[in-house]
Amino acid sequence: MTATMLAKKNIIKLQEVDNTCRLCHAKDQCMTSRLSDDDLRHFKHIVCHHETIGRGERLFISGDNIQSLFILHSGSVKSYVESFGGDNQITGFHFPGDIIGIHGIENNVHTDTVEALETSSVCEFGFTNFMDIFQAFPNLHKQLMHYLLKEMSHEQELLLVLGKMSAQRRIAHFLLDITSRLKARGLSGERFNLTMTRHDIANYLGLAVETVSRILTRLQNANIIAVERRSITSLNHQKLKEIYDSSESIFGLGQEHIK
Amino acid sequence: MTATMLAKKNIIKLQEVDNTCRLCHAKDQCMTSRLSDDDLRHFKHIVCHHETIGRGERLFISGDNIQSLFILHSGSVKSYVESFGGDNQITGFHFPGDIIGIHGIENNVHTDTVEALETSSVCEFGFTNFMDIFQAFPNLHKQLMHYLLKEMSHEQELLLVLGKMSAQRRIAHFLLDITSRLKARGLSGERFNLTMTRHDIANYLGLAVETVSRILTRLQNANIIAVERRSITSLNHQKLKEIYDSSESIFGLGQEHIK
């Protein structure tokens, strides 16, 4: 199902939207909670609806015209950029409350593709011209700007990770990033399920799947994490941070036991 | 010299600013050329001055409060993010007309450091609150937004390069990027001087200096470029593009001659 198709679906009534937001379990993370009542009222007039997408389905594709903006309501998605050669680069994973689809806002064409990692739902907001909206609702604009810049610094950090860090540090970065974002959502950062495959993690970090798998088991042998398939339990935040910060890549990590 | 020191220096008169812009050789690349006369008049009221910095000097440092925005008038600079471990990652090289210092605009703290690659000059614009300015001058805002998003897609492309591409493709990307940006400025894309060191290029592309050097000579042996120290001449755009686009890294590139 393409974004175009989504945009034309049923438009829910304002009353329902109010309830949707009031009862939303992601409302604390959602930018709408930081809008004034007045702005929020205006904002809700442009709500299209609430849509569910299944694992593997794409919300929009790089090159699509931007007709709307999404806020992730539940589930998780990945966003990636595509290259000529056919290989993609995952640029981020997103969780409830995250704003989806602002890259490429300027000339109204998506620069990335967004795909669901599990059954997920989004709030869709139809815009005709983002720039006009910005002028009409300064606070909304500020929130979008805030998110845009947060995304940007996230990408800069990823550049550092991809350009300079060893496989261990990359994995440490990934785990710390995920945990901190889950914590910010009031979830446990020490006991959670990964919704993305090893392949996704590998792609995101510029590694091979096998390397990801190997390092996860290494971290497990070193008692830094306990991992079983998609579930991570009892994660040692402190030690992971040490790995992430250490420029030396001299890490036994329990592999001497194997020898 | 820090940004703080710069900000307190002599403020030139409006008339001078007018001339500065009118006579500026980078004016076609500068966002001011895309502002309405009215906006431009307002914008010039907040011009601080025109400052020159030498090679190695920094315009601002990651963590500095943002007191002003810069537009590169002449020369070239690099911007980089710093990590705990002490290793930096260069996130971009900038040429005349480029807007410098908008990352971190939101909470008024620079997220990156900008350093001159050669003697360069910038136009400095003092702001107290960017968000207010945005509301007052919609067109100015649009231009900044435009640049911000351009930066963002540039960073996304770099993510792809760092995450997925071989050393050859990285170098090809770098050369093509530089040439296209020089061409956009009316300069020759086939005959130019690199203002950054091999070390800078290596850092930017996540490679070792030696690898950069080796691949440049390989490209030379394959008659794709002619390189002598910092000067690049007779660059074969077509062949570079082929290297950049090819997912296979099977490239003789003249190294069989050596064997």
Next chain:
DNA sequence: CGATGTATTGAACTCGATCAAACAGTGTGG
């Protein structure tokens, strides 16, 4: 001139990729 920063070239090594195989869940349909 020597001194310093920058660039090239060679040789050896290593980290992570690639190849290959086995294993574990998860349906799906007979």
Next chain:
DNA sequence: CCACACTGTTTGATCGAGTTCAATACATCG
């Protein structure tokens, strides 16, 4: 309920692109 296919994960063995170490060359400048 089991056989089968299918996808995702782990583990082992080997290989190679790019790093690291080391030596040399080259340019610029006091």
